[in-house]
Amino acid sequence: MDVPGFRRFYATVNPGLEDVAVREIGSIVGLRLIETYPGFISFEADESAIYLLNLGSRTIHKLILTLAEGRITELSDAYRVARDVSYLEYIGRDQSFAVRAERIGVHSFTSVDVAAQVGQAVIDSYRAETGVRLKVDLRNPDVEVFCRVREDRIWIGINTSGESLHKRGYRVYDHPAALKPTIAASMLMLAGWRPGDPILDPMCGGATIPIEAALISRGVPPGLYRRDHAFRRLIIFDRESYEKSVESLLSRINKEVYPIRGLEIHPKHLRGGVLNAFSAGVLDTVDIRRGDARRLHRILREPPSHIVVNPPYGRRSLDVRRVRRLYYGFARSLKLLGGPLRLTAITAAPNIFKGALEKHGFTVIEDRVAKHGDLYTHIIVAALE
Numbered sequence: 437m438d439v440p441g442f443r444r445f446y447a448t449v450n451p452g453l454e455d456v457a458v459r460e461i462g463s464i465v466g467l468r469l470i471e472t473y474p475g476f477i478s479f480e481a482d483e484s485a486i487y488l489l490n491l492g493s494r495t496i497h498k499l500i501l502t503l504a505e506g507r508i509t510e511l512s513d514a515y516r517v518a519r520d521v522s523y524l525e526y527i528g529r530d531q532s533f534a535v536r537a538e539r540i541g542v543h544s545f546t547s548v549d550v551a552a553q554v555g556q557a558v559i560d561s562y563r564a565e566t567g568v569r570l571k572v573d574l575r576n577p578d579v580e581v582f583c584r585v586r587e588d589r590i591w592i593g594i595n596t597s598g599e600s601l602h603k604r605g606y607r608v609y610d611h612p613a614a615l616k617p618t619i620a621a622s623m624l625m626l627a628g629w630r631p632g633d634p635i636l637d638p639m640c641g642g643a644t645i646p647i648e649a650a651l652i653s654r655g656v657p658p659g660l661y662r663r664d665h666a667f668r669r670l671i672i673f674d675r676e677s678y679e680k681s682v683e684s685l686l687s688r689i690n691k692e693v694y695p696i697r698g699l700e701i702h703p704k705h706l707r708g709g710v711l712n713a714f715s716a717g718v719l720d721t722v723d724i725r726r727g728d729a730r731r732l733h734r735i736l737r738e739p740p741s742h743i744v745v746n747p748p749y750g751r752r753s754l755d756v757r758r759v760r761r762l763y764y765g766f767a768r769s770l771k772l773l774g775g776p777l778r779l780t781a782i783t784a785a786p787n788i789f790k791g792a793l794e795k796h797g798f799t800v801i802e803d804r805v806a807k808h809g810d811l812y813t814h815i816i817v818a819a820l821e
């Protein structure tokens with residue numbers, strides 16, 4: 437059933453964490469879910485989702501306003517589907533545009549071919565309606581037309597986010613193995629952690645997990661740090677609806693202090709984590725110190741209810757022995773500290789990690805695959821009673 441005022445969108449998300457994103461989107465705006473694929477969610481929601489999700493979502497990467505969907509078996513289908521759309525409502529006569537295309541599946545054409553066809557279709561459709569030939573600017577367009585081909589389906593839409601929303605804008609220190617903030621936020625949602633529950637990231641690096649925990653606790657919309665959302669340049673930008681969205685998001689912010697801690701063994705990363713937390717405006721509620729995750733039983737007086745952590749993975753075979761020693765030392769230290777506690781971790785060495793946990797009395801509750809960059813990692817949730 438069509439809901440009046442609802443528009444169709446799709447969001448790109450971390451593959452393997454679609455369900456978390458759907459729940460989060462549903463908690464921010466009313467949504468009617470259409471379908472999900474790895475890394476992709478199609479749904480309908482009120483047009484104000486453009487502002488509420490770009491500013492408030494912690495789990496999505498890009499929010500695309502869907503203009504057309506169709507079947508594609510050959511390249512000319514991309515032109516046909518895109519040519520049927522009227523772009524007048526979305527691109528101003530003196531605005532420039534660019535087409536960005538993504539393609540998943542086996543096809544006889546490339547994503548560059550698709551972008552060229554869709555670009556031509558946009559120009560032809562606009563010229564037929566107005567007589568104006570739109571300008572193409574591949575570097576810094578006013579409007580990005582997004583085109584996604586998956587197997588025999590094609591979606592065409594307008595990018596309302598600009599750069600991926602995982603780029604929060606607070607990171608001043610780039611840890612060499614930094615976690616995407618959208619994955620950190622999703623892990624916190626999967627952990628069953630709630631603001632106010634004591635939480636520790638004992639290998640916190642650039643402090644992404646503690647910072648995201650602090651932003652969630654304080655109700656700070658992560659998009660508030662950004663001034664470059666693509667929706668600002670669109671002619672459908674509705675300042676009144678935007679300001680209402682900002683007001684409603686700002687009204688939920690609090691300045692309380694929460695029990696959020698980070699430990700890091702490496703002084704350089706420790707300094708970087710402190711700088712990031714300062715830049716995010718949460719240093720007053722995130723306690724980051726130097727410490728060894730294998731000696732938690734000597735550092736902490738009592739177990740935090742939640743540990744959420746992104747330990748080193750060891751990507752070279754040489755590192756495997758070191759990773760094993762670290763994981764077993766960490767799990768042993770938690771056992772000595774005692775429960776009850778819930779541990780949520782992301783690792784590309786899941787068998788070693790689960791082996792270490794099970795040897796030290798943990799029960800694994802969930803193990804799911806989630807893609808981080810090019811790596812298929814596992815998010816493991818475990819409990820120690």
Ligand SMILES: C[S@@+](CC[C@H](N)C(=O)[O-])C[C@H]1O[C@@H](n2cnc3c(N)ncnc32)[C@H](O)[C@@H]1O
Pocket residue numbers: 611613614615616638639640641642643644645699700701702705727728729730746747748749762
């Ligand atoms: C994958 S990185 C964490 C990155 C972090 N999540 C971020 O987004 O910046 C793992 C971190 O664990 C730290 N580490 C390794 N062994 C440790 C130990 N025994 N105790 C504490 N930290 C440790 C490393 O120095 C590294 O910074």
